[in-house]
Amino acid sequence: MVMKHAIEVSNISKSFKNIQVLNQLNMHVPVGSVYGFLGNNGAGKSTLIRILMGLIKQQSGEFSILGTKGVTLHSKQKIGCIIDSPCLYANLTIDEFLSLSCTLKQYPKTQINRVLEIVSLTGSRSRLISQCSLGMKQRTALANALLGEPQLLILDEPTNGLDPEGMEEIRELIRWLPSQMIVSVLVSSHLLDEVEKMATHVGVLKDGGLVLEGELSKLCKNAQSDLSVCINSPKKAIKILNQKFGHKLEVVLTSDGLKVKNIELTEAPPIHRILVNSGIDIFQSRYCTPSLETIFHQQHKD
Structure with missing residues (x-):
């Protein structure tokens, strides 16, 4: 064996x-x-x-x-x-x-x-x-x-x-x-x-x-991955995404835009398209996969 x-x-x-x-x-x-x-x-x-x-x-x-x-x-x-x-x-x-x-x-x-x-x-x-x-x-x-x-x-x-x-x-x-x-x-x-x-x-x-x-x-x-988007009208963008996706997305305000929490990479392009088609300017977008340090600290908080 x-x-x-x-x-x-x-x-x-x-x-x-x-x-x-x-x-x-x-x-x-x-x-x-x-x-x-x-x-x-x-x-x-x-x-x-x-x-x-x-x-x-x-x-x-x-x-x-x-x-x-x-x-x-x-x-x-x-x-x-x-x-x-x-x-x-x-x-x-x-x-x-x-x-x-x-x-x-x-x-x-x-x-x-x-x-x-x-x-x-x-x-x-x-x-x-x-x-x-x-x-x-x-x-x-x-x-x-x-x-x-x-x-x-x-x-x-x-x-x-x-x-x-x-x-x-x-x-x-x-x-x-x-x-x-x-x-x-x-x-x-x-x-x-x-x-x-x-x-x-x-x-x-x-x-x-x-x-x-x-x-x-x-x-x-498998850990939580986030999409951070730097945009010109974050409050408007959050309202648009909430109307489109409802409770399926967890969207929060950040200092330079918004963050969509705990999503797959394949979910990012539709979000981008909706924002652009709604007249939202995207200056930067970053999909963040957690590091080992993030996973470690998540476990030690629990």
Whole structure:
């Protein structure tokens, strides 16, 4: 049977000192996806990741990783992981660090060339880690996670603290990995813009559970989209549209015209035609599909 999900979480709960962090959490990370695990700082993202890696134990519920229930030594060998900040030895070169990691993990050292090429550090392999920028350290940590050709990468806030150039480098690399390496990626973040630029699927964490989950493109498409029109006679235009469509349209005044809320793109041309044929001058029209940030904040208001 073909495996659909790299990670399946069912009713996971976890509390610390009577503070409920995860509450009956359910999550599904599709195979081959970049899954953006979104939530405010302290929402419980790192707690779930530590449970998935066997570092702490949930109080109830269960999970499977790559088709195996719970976390086992066998499943860990198929996972590359970065939790919190990169854990590196500052007094070693990049090459020495990866060589030591290969020895500890019992991987052939021939893999070092492959992972260094993936993260674009081949020319910097002799540099001391203490002399590396934060972006280079993060790429070194990612190279370490890619040793052993894992089927799943779990990355906790991988762009945290990076400058814009470093963020873009890591973002492009994460986007590229599933298609080139046949690997699924779970990436946690509180940076909505970053997730939107690299994720194929998202899960939004609130009050210990997911309030939204699915394919990013479909979530954005299904969310409320608005038509904003800059015109010369907005009150007259609203009256005309109300007469024509009645309660089928929700039309509101704006500072420079009107906004038609929650409509499909195909509904925009008839609105334009009616306004123009009624003598209304249209200076600008913009159909606005909501961003991930908009969807996130809508969920956190509910």
